[in-house]
Amino acid sequence: MSVRATRAVYRLLLRQARALDQEGVQQLDIRMPVDKEAWLGRSGGHGWSKPRDEFHLESLRRLAPWVAEGATSGSFSPAQLRALVTRCFRHPPAGSSADDRIDWAFQSLRLLSEQIQMQRCSSSAETEGVHVEVTTAHVGSQGELDPTFDPDEEGPEKEFYTYRVRVSNCGKDVVQLLGRHWIIENDKGEVVAEVARGSTGVVGCTPIIKPGECFSYYSGTDVEPPGRGAMHGSFQMAVVDPQRPQQVLRKFDAEIAPFPFVPPAGGTPGAA
Template sequence: MSSRAVRALYRLFLQQARALERSGVAQLDVRAPVSTEAWLMQQGGHGWAPPRDEFHLRSLQQLFPWAAEGATSGSFSPAQLRALIMRCFRQPAGASKEEQLDQAFTSLRLLSDQVHMQECSSSCQTEGVHVEVTTAHVGSQEELDPHYEAEEGQQPKHYYTYRVRVSNCGNETVQLMGRHWIIEDSSGNVVTEVAKGSRGVVGCTPLLKPGECFEYYSGTDVDTPGGCMRGSFQMAVVNPQRPQELPSHTFDALVAPFPFVPPRNGG
């Protein structure tokens, strides 16, 4: 890799880190990509998964192996991200110039994808229950339906999928009993509301012991290119030995607003 190419890539990486800092993001959490097909699969769309911190670290190891050596976290402040970039450029991997260049370009694209996913995510913790949601654009109605013909003045719907990760970071066993969703279009108008207490998620009322995480995919459509969704999960603190007994405590685990963001290329 020529010194000129190294300097150009180094500047591009630092520009991404500085843009993240200017946006006011406290930290970048590395995330595995969101599947745009999992929510359509009856079995593949939900199940047990690594909890919050382990998920981010595994995502770093999978996507950025060149930066994961010795890492204990998959979350970085903008300052930590800049330090990581400088360290990796000072200690290039023992590969050919062509391989190093390919790795640098791939990593730059992945970093850009991570910044975009950060914009499409929300994170919130309530009484030890951490809820993280990340969205992805599936396509517009005219893109997905070859027979679609818009009526005069009508805009095609936009379809989004979202991955929900519920991690029990507390010390008590909890059960997800219900949900409450409010979906808004890009103008802030409420287009759909799922009543508070609607039973479970994807047909399940998962029991989460300390350290466990339940992950599932779902999806929705909005009449505008973008929008937003927020809500809560109704949780019950239960006795893991006798979960059929009345819960000792119930609470709402808040789901911070997460946006539906159109593709960056406008497609």
């Protein structure tokens, strides 16, 4: 029974991997789940993290150690993903039992589904060596988060989302994040809110990011009914003198590619 079940899950995994090709996904980046508690102030909201490539590889090793042996990257094209699935099921780790393999198979199926969903709720862009990756997650409806909410008095309830922003310095210059610009749109593509270009820092910080470092933080926003929307913008960056960080050599805008707010079922927001 375990062998048949493992083969069935294996086929489902390959089907999911093939579906990425059909969706036009060129690369699946493995990410740690978004911490929904961070924006609400129940856990760490900002700090230093692994830069882009290390983050994806570490995420793979932490989430799926049974497939990470010998892996040098946590990012896969659909073809590479299919090859990884095939290798893991045809050549399982030495000493693994049938129960181990069926357990890994089901965990892999759940993990791949979660990663594909996170990919759909993420964006990625690089400008002059500054890589900005954003991943969103639905936190809850207004009624779920606020027991005092009264739709008869306040109108239709909003949906709340958190988003994790990772700013990795993949270049050779020391840079500082000086400001931000956000544009928030509803499900019709209409601009419903904007944080003016040059608004100071993020979450009260103007971090200096050295080559190979990453500053990450959590923020959030609310979305008017029907609870869908998108957001994009830019960070105002400065290249600074490594010896005298207060001396700005030049400035540029780092693109933040559009990322969606998607509810689980398939007034004016503020953003940091």
